[in-house]
Amino acid sequence: MNPLKMDFSDLIKIAKKNGTPTYVYYEDRIRENYREFYSAFNKRYKRVKVLYAYKANSNLAICHILREEGSGADVVSKGELKTALNVGVPSEDIIFTNNCKTEEELQSALEAGILINIDSLDELQLLGRISNKKKKKAKISFRINPGVDPKTHSKVATGLRESKFGIHIENGLAFNAYRLAGEMQSMEILGIHMHIGSQITEVSPFVDGVEKLMEFVLRLKNELGIELKFVDIGGGLGIPYQEERIATPEDLANAIIPVIKKWNKRLSYEPELWLEPGRYLVGNSGILLCRVQSVKETPYKKFVNVDAGFNILLRPAMYNAYHRIRVLGKENENSTERYDIAGNICESGDILARDRELPKIIAGDILAILDTGAYGFSMSSRYNSRPLPAEVLIRSDGSVELIREREGFEDLFLHQRVPEDLKR
Numbered sequence: 001m002n003p004l005k006m007d008f009s010d011l012i013k014i015a016k017k018n019g020t021p022t023y024v025y026y027e028d029r030i031r032e033n034y035r036e037f038y039s040a041f042n043k044r045y046k047r048v049k050v051l052y053a054y055k056a057n058s059n060l061a062i063c064h065i066l067r068e069e070g071s072g073a074d075v076v077s078k079g080e081l082k083t084a085l086n087v088g089v090p091s092e093d094i095i096f097t098n099n100c101k102t103e104e105e106l107q108s109a110l111e112a113g114i115l116i117n118i119d120s121l122d123e124l125q126l127l128g129r130i131s132n133k134k135k136k137k138a139k140i141s142f143r144i145n146p147g148v149d150p151k152t153h154s155k156v157a158t159g160l161r162e163s164k165f166g167i168h169i170e171n172g173l174a175f176n177a178y179r180l181a182g183e184m185q186s187m188e189i190l191g192i193h194m195h196i197g198s199q200i201t202e203v204s205p206f207v208d209g210v211e212k213l214m215e216f217v218l219r220l221k222n223e224l225g226i227e228l229k230f231v232d233i234g235g236g237l238g239i240p241y242q243e244e245r246i247a248t249p250e251d252l253a254n255a256i257i258p259v260i261k262k263w264n265k266r267l268s269y270e271p272e273l274w275l276e277p278g279r280y281l282v283g284n285s286g287i288l289l290c291r292v293q294s295v296k297e298t299p300y301k302k303f304v305n306v307d308a309g310f311n312i313l314l315r316p317a318m319y320n321a322y323h324r325i326r327v328l329g330k331e332n333e334n335s336t337e338r339y340d341i342a343g344n345i346c347e348s349g350d351i352l353a354r355d356r357e358l359p360k361i362i363a364g365d366i367l368a369i370l371d372t373g374a375y376g377f378s379m380s381s382r383y384n385s386r387p388l389p390a391e392v393l394i395r396s397d398g399s400v401e402l403i404r405e406r407e408g409f410e411d412l413f414l415h416q417r418v419p420e421d422l423k424r
Ligand SMILES: Cc1ncc(COP(=O)(O)O)c(C=O)c1O
Pocket: 053, 055, 056, 074, 097, 195, 197, 198, 199, 234, 235, 236, 237, 276, 277, 278, 279, 280, 374
């Protein structure tokens, strides 16, 4: 389903009924994306596990859809872990990755029996102390830093040598980590992990990363006698925000499965292949609806002021990201004008789209900002004291369901406490 072929009149109805700003997601699209992604790998490699990266969009309904499809969960906080457990993902299908886990997070992960993906030697030692105390073995993998350039925006490049993530293969650091863990009674080493970045549009960085990872896996077997249950190559596959031709799951699977099989021959065993897509599964399933409040002409630009800002959709301000925009009800108009779409946050950087040729816009029009299903709501905040927006799901049968209520102003004050003397 191409987002451009979506029925925009439905969206106008949703905006009228639920108000704006509102995120809208298409259930069908999420299911199709999952099946396409999974089968691209599974038809080439039998032992594949897909773990949806919850950070892309952790709305419970969406996580339920993906669990129903068979997806596991890649979580990065105790909140996401609780979300995964809440939607019923089995513990063996949950991996907990981040560069800075607290003692409380490690304890919860250990108790839940999920896979803990370790990012530093300090973290390994801390987990060792916790698991000794609890007399429970920890299931672990290490996130390694392969030192490859994912050729993406610098803020989402995570596998570079200079990045804060992972334990470097370089200088024997990752090797040493596995050796140490192998000597610890409380650790059950199950795998290895990398995640080199996000919105990656070509396959070559993945191939480089996988080559380095698999070469290292062979070293682990030959020199430490460690055989791994799985090799996790993370997420990161991009989506075409401007309808450009970029690498697809088919392209990626086609490129990396032969590399893995080549190394498997030398390993004489076949680890499971784990993948952690986020954006690919949900990015193009989502649309942000907002309403034009005013159109302002200056000597330099025409600004369209809308009731959504970077508190709701951070990607343009944070990554200079491009999102296609449609003026609902005016899809067939031929004459256009050039606009900047300005958010309602009091910062000059709050421009959602620059220099766009769009049909003539007037106050009251509803804009659809496309491909906002990933890193949209999940990165939102209440900055400028603006309550969080509603989220709506268009079900596979065409029915429409509210999956998150719009916050009220009372939510802004919910957890705040004013000292008694200040109330007087
Ligand atoms: C460890 C890890 N896995 C998976 C992902 C998902 O990435 P993407 O949404 O680009 O597929 C991320 C996102 O940054 C991540 O940090």
